[in-house]
Amino acid sequence: MTQQVFARIAGTGSYLPSKVLTNDDLARFVDTSDEWISARTGIRQRHVAAEGETTCDLAYHAATRAMEAAGVTADELDLIVVGTTTPDLIFPSTACLLQARLGASGCGAFDVNAACSGFIYGLTVADKFIRGGNARTALVVGSETLTRMLDWSDRSTCVLFGDGAGAVVLKADHETGILSTHLHADGAKKELLWNPVGVSAGFKPGEPNAGVRVLMTGNEVFKHAVKALDSVVEETLEANGLDRHDIDWLIPHQANLRIIEATAKRLDMPMDRVIVTVDRHGNTSSGSVPLALDEAIRSGRVQRGQLLLLEAFGGGFTWGSALLRY
């Protein structure tokens, strides 16, 4: 009988640009306050990429750290997937740019654009490649320079986001790794959180940044996010025949502390079993889950053998989860 193959995390890495922007810094040029931002979102600061520092640069640092942790060299990679909604260029994909930087030429490499759910979507694709026998070693990255598409005069959005990247190396293994992944989307809600310009729809030459900016109806997004995450968490437990108390760690997308707390409550999880980085990173979109995962592993909180529930929600809308034994 052939043994089942799982995609198992062999190593993780992450990277944050060195420049930090605090809430007080923001309050100097937009009508907001540390008190408002902290109370509504839990965010105290975020990192901002330096001029000329790109999504691929961030991805490269996170990826090399993950590969080092996994003991994997570039020539061993069979697949590179980058979750991003802020690619360096329209094409080639950031995954191809990263592949060249790593010296991993030859393997498949592509981007996945699912906004803040990009890492969960990318992890899902890589898991299928490994389980299906099409790859033995895969690099999955979530990397973003979201601050490049913010309208810094719009206090309802510019206080929320930051830049950063996280990465995992997955290896085929007979030991349990990723147990299940669950993806969803609802394109009919696109206008609640979007960036309404592009190559084919056209840019707006008369507007600042050619119209490139995040538009969001925050309170609606909040409600949809809580509901969607509740439902995907239930779906994940049910698909694996698990009780909510079986989960060792919740590693959520870091958009808003109140959304994270709502999901933790649903799982009856005390907050000390939930990885929180939103206070220091803000919302780094597809970078957020792998950043939180890497931090939790490197700090020694997450241990081998533990059961982790990863989840994310983002523009599209998109949302999803991954249940894995680390």
Ligand code: COA
């Ligand atoms: N500083 C100070 N005041 C602000 C502000 C800021 N940065 N942003 C908005 N406000 C004001 C609004 O203008 C409004 O003022 P008004 O009552 O005089 O009209 C008031 O605060 C309340 O705005 P509202 O949007 O209803 O606040 P909220 O409680 O919904 O909080 C968010 C706003 C954005 C923090 C919250 O809706 C949220 O986090 N939504 C989810 C966003 C998200 O996570 N997106 C990414 C998903 S991946």
